[in-house]
Amino acid sequence: MSLNHDIEFTLNGVTRRATVRVNMSALDMLREVIGLTGTKYGCGEGECGACTILVDGLSLNSCLMFAVDCHGRDVVTIEGLAADARADALRAAFVEHGAVQCGYCTPGMVMQASHLIATHPDADAEAIKRGIEGNLCRCTGYKKIVDAIASVNSAVKQGATP
Amino acid sequence: MTEIEQYVAPSSLEQAAEYLRSGEVTILAGGTDLMPQSQGGRLKIKRTLMNIHHIPELKGIAIDGGEIRIGALATITEIMESDLIKKHLPILLEACDHFASDQIRNAATLGGNVCNASPAGDMLVPLLVLDAEVELASKPNGSLSRRRMPLAEFFVGPGKTRRGPTELLAGLRIALPPANHYARFFKFGTRPALDISTISIGIAGMLKNGALSQVRVAFGAVAPVPMRAPRTEQALEGKRLDAAVIDAVADVARNEVTPIDDIRATAWYRKELIHNITKRMLAHVAQS
DSSP, X not given: OOOEEEEEEEETTEEXXXXXXXXXXXXXXXXXXXXXXXXXXXXXXXSSXXXXXXETTEEEETTTSBGGGGTTOEEEOHHHHTTOHHXXXXXXXXXXXXXXSSOSSHHHHHHHHHHHHHHOTTOOHHHHHHHXXXXXXXXXXXXXXXXXXXXXHHHHHTTSOO | OOOOOEEEOOSSHHHHHHHHTTSOEEEESXXXXXXXXXXXXXXXXXXXXXXXXXXXXXXXXXXXXXXXXXXXXXXXXXXXHOHHHHHHOHHHHHHHHXXXXXXXXXXXBHHHHHHHTOXXXXXXXXXXXXTOEEEEEEOTTSSOEEEEEEHHHHEEETTEESOOTXXXXXXXXXXXXXXXXXXEEEEEOSSSSSOOOSEEEEEEEEEETTEEXXXXXXXXXXXXXXXXXXXXXXXXXXXXXXXXXXXHHHHHHHHHOOOOXXXXXXXXXXXXXXXXXXXXXXXXXXXX
């Protein structure tokens, strides 16, 4: 039997308690303990970005984070982004630009994109490519994703979205 | 087989050092190495798993008595965004820029990169040419004590350091470089992101009249540890960097490294890279 530990943290704006194995990843906790399966398992070693979440406002690979380390922190997953007004523009842009094909990378890609927009609203196409270099997509060839993020960034700059 | 018996998250260095006295402690910082290594069976978590995230003494980047102290918990992102680092140690930014991905830079700590002691660790080569020292804390006889050690002596093999089982890396210390200090870093990989370096090179020294003195050269991923290169340093020391000197130094560099063949490159190719990129970097020095 592995050692368990009780943690309390903010998940998508709501205080949550969970009992987790001390060597469990935050990704396994989200999917298996809490039941939020929007965050995907891709590679399990931080190469693909499918498991990207926001912790205290920073994007992280949840597969590399210990679940116990979520204690006391503010965690946002793709489910939580649905309540964020800026996510509406981002979601619409992904649809409009055809940035979703098989969809597996999309939750992580959208989380990283939202972090990028929040921290680098002036990012041009090159900076966007650098910003999503930790997210792999095997379908789109990235151009549509970069275009989608760039369109939100330029809209933000023009004050068209919150 | 030993199971994890306790999880602790101390809020002071004092408490952490107390837990470490048992010597059976695995330290958790960013987790970006510990998680894949433990899940992949390459590392076994000891009886106590200790999360050091809540220890204020391990955080921050500050000037302290003619030195910059970078707390062990400073993340790669924090280093990249630090005005102090931008101003005094820009070579570290060159290493941060090609360090993994945004997600990993947001979590990975400098202390973790140092203690993980990969021969290819991105921050280690620049830290070596900056003459960084590690600051180790422990509680050998009931009271907290610290010792310092040059980073160049810290690494003993892949994943192995001179940090004792009861010690915690508290931070890195780097003397503030004087005005004519020159330091550059180059990492070669097949893509800029998320690539373990094929080779990396750091060159530093005092630059005057086209010559470097007090030269520091370090190489990554070409030996069991990130290595200082004393023969290459000696070949460079005080010499005006004309084409003949640059050629000669690049030859010395190629012969000083002892790389292996692995999935990223053959030993031969690594030696060629060391030669060619040392040459290229020295040509840059000569022009500046």
